[in-house]
Amino acid sequence: MSSDSKTGEIRMRGALRDALAEEMRRDENVFIMGEDVGVFQGAFKVTEGLLDEFGERRVRDTPISENTFVGAGVGAAMAGLRPVVELMTVNFSLLALDQIVNHAAAIPYMFNGHVRVPMVIRMPGGGGHQLGPTHSHSFEALYLQVPGLLVACPTTPADAKALLKAAIRDDNPVIFIEHESLYGMKGEVPEGDHILRFGEAAIRREGDDVTIIGILKMAHVAAGAADTLSSEHGIEAEVIDPRTLRPLDLDTILESVRKTNRAVIVEEGWPHGGVGANLSTLITEQAFDYLDAPVQRVTGADVPMPYSKRLEQAAMPHEENVIEAVLAATKGAR
Amino acid sequence: MAELPDRETCVELLSRMSLIRRFEEEAGRQYQRAKAGGFLHLAIGEEATIVGTTSAMRDDDYLIGTYRTHGHALARGTAAESVMAELFGKSGGTSGGRGGSMHIFDAEKRFMGGYGIVGGNLPLAAGFALASQYREEDTVTVCMFGDGASNTGNFGETMNLAALWSLPVVFLVENNLYGMGTGIERHSAVTDLSRKAEGYGISGERIDGMDVLEVRDRVAAHLEIVRNEGRPTLVEASNYRYRGHSAADPEIYRDKEEVEEWRQKDPIENFSKRLMEDGVLEESDIDAIRETADEIVIKAVEFADNSPEPSLESLYDELYVVGETMGWYAVDERSPEPHRGEYGKDAPALAKELAESGAEYSGDDEDEDQTRPGVRR
Numbered sequence: 142m143s144s145d146s147k148t149g150e151i152r153m154r155g156a157l158r159d160a161l162a163e164e165m166r167r168d169e170n171v172f173i174m175g176e177d178v179g180v181f182q183g184a185f186k187v188t189e190g191l192l193d194e195f196g197e198r199r200v201r202d203t204p205i206s207e208n209t210f211v212g213a214g215v216g217a218a219m220a221g222l223r224p225v226v227e228l229m230t231v232n233f234s235l236l237a238l239d240q241i242v243n244h245a246a247a248i249p250y251m252f253n254g255h256v257r258v259p260m261v262i263r264m265p266g267g268g269g270h271q272l273g274p275t276h277s278h279s280f281e282a283l284y285l286q287v288p289g290l291l292v293a294c295p296t297t298p299a300d301a302k303a304l305l306k307a308a309i310r311d312d313n314p315v316i317f318i319e320h321e322s323l324y325g326m327k328g329e330v331p332e333g334d335h336i337l338r339f340g341e342a343a344i345r346r347e348g349d350d351v352t353i354i355g356i357l358k359m360a361h362v363a364a365g366a367a368d369t370l371s372s373e374h375g376i377e378a379e380v381i382d383p384r385t386l387r388p389l390d391l392d393t394i395l396e397s398v399r400k401t402n403r404a405v406i407v408e409e410g411w412p413h414g415g416v417g418a419n420l421s422t423l424i425t426e427q428a429f430d431y432l433d434a435p436v437q438r439v440t441g442a443d444v445p446m447p448y449s450k451r452l453e454q455a456a457m458p459h460e461e462n463v464i465e466a467v468l469a470a471t472k473g474a475r
Numbered sequence: 476m477a478e479l480p481d482r483e484t485c486v487e488l489l490s491r492m493s494l495i496r497r498f499e500e501e502a503g504r505q506y507q508r509a510k511a512g513g514f515l516h517l518a519i520g521e522e523a524t525i526v527g528t529t530s531a532m533r534d535d536d537y538l539i540g541t542y543r544t545h546g547h548a549l550a551r552g553t554a555a556e557s558v559m560a561e562l563f564g565k566s567g568g569t570s571g572g573r574g575g576s577m578h579i580f581d582a583e584k585r586f587m588g589g590y591g592i593v594g595g596n597l598p599l600a601a602g603f604a605l606a607s608q609y610r611e612e613d614t615v616t617v618c619m620f621g622d623g624a625s626n627t628g629n630f631g632e633t634m635n636l637a638a639l640w641s642l643p644v645v646f647l648v649e650n651n652l653y654g655m656g657t658g659i660e661r662h663s664a665v666t667d668l669s670r671k672a673e674g675y676g677i678s679g680e681r682i683d684g685m686d687v688l689e690v691r692d693r694v695a696a697h698l699e700i701v702r703n704e705g706r707p708t709l710v711e712a713s714n715y716r717y718r719g720h721s722a723a724d725p726e727i728y729r730d731k732e733e734v735e736e737w738r739q740k741d742p743i744e745n746f747s748k749r750l751m752e753d754g755v756l757e758e759s760d761i762d763a764i765r766e767t768a769d770e771i772v773i774k775a776v777e778f779a780d781n782s783p784e785p786s787l788e789s790l791y792d793e794l795y796v797v798g799e800t801m802g803w804y805a806v807d808e809r810s811p812e813p814h815r816g817e818y819g820k821d822a823p824a825l826a827k828e829l830a831e832s833g834a835e836y837s838g839d840d841e842d843e844d845q846t847r848p849g850v851r852r
Contacts, residue, residue: 172609198609204639209598209632216602219587220537222609243592244599252580252588253571254793289794291801312796339801388804 150327154187156298157263157319160305161188161225163334165195168223171309174201174210175227175263184229185265185324211237211262215244215314218260223309231266231280231318245314246289259312261305267320267358267409268457274445277453279410281356284316285386285419291315291339292386296360298328300384303337311339320357340388344397348377350474351467352397355407356383356416359439359458363407366463374464376471386416394420395428402433403470407463412440433474437466477688485755488530488687490764492522492743495546497768498555499718501776502545502562502576506722510779511562513575516543520685520717523742524649525550527690528617528712531698537585537603537616539596541649542577543716544589547619551584555771556778567782571789593654594627596620597646601633604642608705615643615701617694623654625668634675637707644707645697646672649684652713655720656728669711677709684712685740715740 151159165171172195177184179192179202192200203210207228214224228234234241245258268277284292291313295301301319308315345360346367355363360382367378379397383389398404404424406417417438424436442456479485499517506515518525521543529550532538540547545558553569561568562576569579577591587603590596600618607614624630625648637644654662665671669679682693690712697708715737719726750756795804 201640204632204635206632206636209601209629209636212595212598212629212633213602213605213636216587216599216604217606217609218602219599220603220606222606239592239595240598243595244590248588249796250794251570251574251578252582253569253573255570255580255582256587257796291795307800310798311800312798313801336800338799340803388801391805 149329151298151330152324153298153301153319153326153328154185154189154324156302156328156330157187157305158189158191159330160302160309162191162194164306164309165191165199168309170221170223171225172199172201172222173225173227174203174214176203176205176229178202178227183227185321187263187324188227207233207236208240212240212244214260214262215240215248215258218258218314219248219256223259225261225263225309228262228264230276231264232275232278234262234264234280237262241284241290241314241316242287246287249313250289257312258314261308261315261317263317263319265319265321265324267322268441268446268453269322269358271448271450271453272446273448277446279357279408279441281318281386281408282410282415282419284318285416289314290387293317293339293384294357294386295319295384296323296357296382298326299330299335300337300343302330303335304339304384306334307336307338310336318357322358337384339385340390341384342390342393343382343384344379344393345382346378346380348379348401350376350378350401351403351405351471352379352381352394352401353405353407353463353467354381354383354394354420356386357409359407359409362458362460363463366460366467369460369464370467374468376467378467389420391423391427395424398424398428399431402431403474404432405437405439405463405466405470407439407458409441409457412438412443415440434470434472437470439463439466477686477692479688479749479753479755480691482755484530485750486760486764488526488691489743489746489750489756489761490767491526491530491550492687492746493764493768494555494771495522495525495549496743497765497772498545498549498558498775501772502559503718503722505559505562505776511576512564513577514542515562515576515722516720517718517722518543518546518716520737520741521649521651521714522546523687523746524684524690524712524714527687528619528647528694531691531695532617533614535585535612535614536698537587537600537607537614538619539587539600539603539616540589540619541593541596541621541624542589542591543621544579545576547589548579548581548584548586551581551586553579553581553584553586555775557581559772559775559779560782563779563782564784565779565782566785566789567778572785573793594620594624594629597624597627597629597633600644600646601637601642604637604644604707605640607643608640613643613702615645615698617645617647617698619647619649621654622648622650622652622659622668623657623662624648625671626654626663630671631675634672634677634707634709638676641705642707643701643705645694645701645710646677646707647694647710647712650711650713651716653720653728656724658728667711669709672709677707679709679711681711681713684714685737685742685745687742687746
């Protein structure tokens, strides 16, 4: 059904849509709800065409009541359905934080496994579109911190499709974070029913000199930086995309760091208590003896996202920031 | 005055209310003895609202409540032993000691839980009802909450969603006149809570929550409306808790005369009196009912006392389901090496093993070190 498929490559939004449609065809218990997912076809057009195919029972437009429709998703999941709830941006997910943390994440544990919450909560985040301080943030670290949740951060159309299918089939509550800037990205998506298991990182580029870990859009920024480092500085970076933050494939990261002895972590979120802060601690705790330099972090600026294009760009990490961090980490090594 | 049902039903209603009363008194006593920890919210005085409601429900209807729900579970048929053991934080509790007094749960009885966040249970109720509607079942969800919860955003949001989607829910507000220590006239602009959802198109009815027969009759009528007409309704049951909000409440916000006044409307005393006046039961029958409740509760305490503490190895149990889509997870990424994930590469064999064992921490450390870094005590 995807209009992109004739090009041989599919955009990220089409891949996500295909995953939703295929899972809904496969399992009658899967349904979608969220603001403007039906008639409007999705704020980012991820749910385009689904209302036509599946009808209003399974593609439900909700009122602007985030805490309540996420909570209703939790209840429906407890009663045996498999809801996929869409939040229009990660910033709006804060309105539903009570249901996500106090209920979705806690219920299976606090009721001792007598009930499960098999639901997916999708939300796009990230900056770059001048949407300012209430529509552009990156809350991976916030959700990563909550035991009971799984956190997915897909970076390619193929991964997005396979991870979303896995998330829908998984019996745990999944926070599925998409990046607004990646929706239009094209990539090959293998045909057929493919699942990407949670907790399996991808090594995007092999190298011996430094390990760069990038999440979401920063996986691509890291890869771009790695190319420049190779051509202009003779530094061969190994680039790792964790793909899921919970569970985290720490082994692949540690294995790489033990080989390269240097690590740089790139994320769009805030520095304090961020994904990089956490990962840097894990690397230091478990691979300290292998490190030849302090772990470097490249993060978004420690400010609410500004609107001005110039300031917004300054608040987001770019390839040159990654290159700088890598040069700092490798200083004196050559 | 509502008509008396048959003798068997009357005995059942009185027995359930007596059990709740006796259970709550004992829970308070055990709390004083530090057998139960945390917060303890007792429903003494509110028995008619609880039992009247559950007695009108079908077994396959869903019930969800607040943090004051020992009685709701008992009324639904959960064993007093498991509820008391949960208060004691023991492995024999309804949630194996994970939830405590505020989070009693019994899926088998479709008691979908007690919840500690005021108003947080309303969206969940909408979700159960959505599942019923989605599967074209005629089950109804009864969502009980307090007067304080009617001020939360969840109340307005859920009323709107339920009315918009015609969800089969009876919203039942247990109005005991206080949101913790704040009187209703000081916390709600509209004190006739039965009218508070009118703006969302949900009509309500105020009933006497101290009269078990009235509650039973009116809730039955509302269940019928919801089941047959496929729309939500609101019931406001006026009742009163004799004890404080929790066991740690000095009750400086109300006077003794008010409590005494409500005690005159005691749901158990008055129902017993009526049953005797109408010749349904003798005083000895009522004594026998009280004794039975007493025996059940004493046994429950015995059971809770003897139930084992949850094992420390169970700390991580039931946090995640480990299935095909997630072959492993690190129980605690700051654990000493070897990292759990390194074994995890052998999944799915390991996944199966983990799943079978409830994904519990296997205790890699030889000395069962309970103070290892990363595990807070």
